[in-house]
Amino acid sequence: MEGQNIQEKEKTPFPWSLINTIVGILLFFNPLVLFQLTVIGISVPLGGALLLLCTIIRVLHRKYRRTGKCRNSMFVVRGVSIVLAVLYAATPMVIHSFEENRLFYQAKKYAYAYGVGNASRTLSILPDRLPPECEDYYMITQGATIAQDYHPSIYLMFHTNEETMRKYESHMESLAEAKRHENKPPAPDDPYYIYYMDPDPIYESARCPYEFPMHVYSRVRRAGFTDSLGYAVIYEIPDYYNKGCMLNYETGLVVFWI
Numbered sequence: 001m002e003g004q005n006i007q008e009k010e011k012t013p014f015p016w017s018l019i020n021t022i023v024g025i026l027l028f029f030n031p032l033v034l035f036q037l038t039v040i041g042i043s044v045p046l047g048g049a050l051l052l053l054c055t056i057i058r059v060l061h062r063k064y065r066r067t068g069k070c071r072n073s074m075f076v077v078r079g080v081s082i083v084l085a086v087l088y089a090a091t092p093m094v095i096h097s098f099e100e101n102r103l104f105y106q107a108k109k110y111a112y113a114y115g116v117g118n119a120s121r122t123l124s125i126l127p128d129r130l131p132p133e134c135e136d137y138y139m140i141t142q143g144a145t146i147a148q149d150y151h152p153s154i155y156l157m158f159h160t161n162e163e164t165m166r167k168y169e170s171h172m173e174s175l176a177e178a179k180r181h182e183n184k185p186p187a188p189d190d191p192y193y194i195y196y197m198d199p200d201p202i203y204e205s206a207r208c209p210y211e212f213p214m215h216v217y218s219r220v221r222r223a224g225f226t227d228s229l230g231y232a233v234i235y236e237i238p239d240y241y242n243k244g245c246m247l248n249y250e251t252g253l254v255v256f257w258i
């Protein structure tokens with residue numbers, strides 16, 4: 001009798017079908033599903049692919065149970081679905097985290113480019129990769145959401161050397177729509193100079209270059225960068241929501257925004 005019980009236990013199939021169903025439900029019906037909408041450009045196609053793969057897995061599993069065939073195909077499809085599920089779950093986390101981790105630069109860039117913003121525009125402005133000399137790295141990527149006067153943006157900032165900045169300047173010059181501006185602080189006899197020199201935070205806007213969007217300036221300040229931008233070079237790309245690059249050769253500060 002004991003041997004018979006052992007044989008029955010060995011023949012009991014692993015409940016893959018139930019597991020597939022549970023995973024599918026958890027992926028699409030959980031409190032965090034709204035989080036996926038912040039990267040809708042990626043989550044929608046990935047979600048559709050996962051639904052299709054879950055259906056295919058169920059079909060292959062049933063055929064395998066009946067005929068013993070399609071075992072390898074089922075494992076391949078299951079492996080692909082696991083990879084896509086990890087990407088589906090991780091992309092929103094990448095968008096909203098890892099601001100100071102340079103290892104996630106490429107992941108954050110591509111997650112924003114294909115999940116939130118315009119991919120061609122984003123990839124044409126941002127550096128292909130970070131330079132070897134890259135200090136004080138900070139990158140903010142915002143996800144999509146429905147809100148009044150809201151535009152999901154990228155803010156990339158770090159300190160680097162002059163050689164790298166010259167390369168960025170040449171790249172921005174190659175973009176036909178980019179307009180170059182050279183900032184100059186107000187002259188001492190300019191009434192504006194009083195507010196420009198005042199250290200009180202209430203006058204922060206007076207120290208923000210005219211062509212440098214205030215929302216970018218405020219992000220840079222909140223990230224801990226206190227560099228004076230008195231002689232910054234600014235490349236402005238006119239759009240519904242201003243994009244561009246700021247190069248401060250005095251301190252080595254580089255800022256990209258989209």
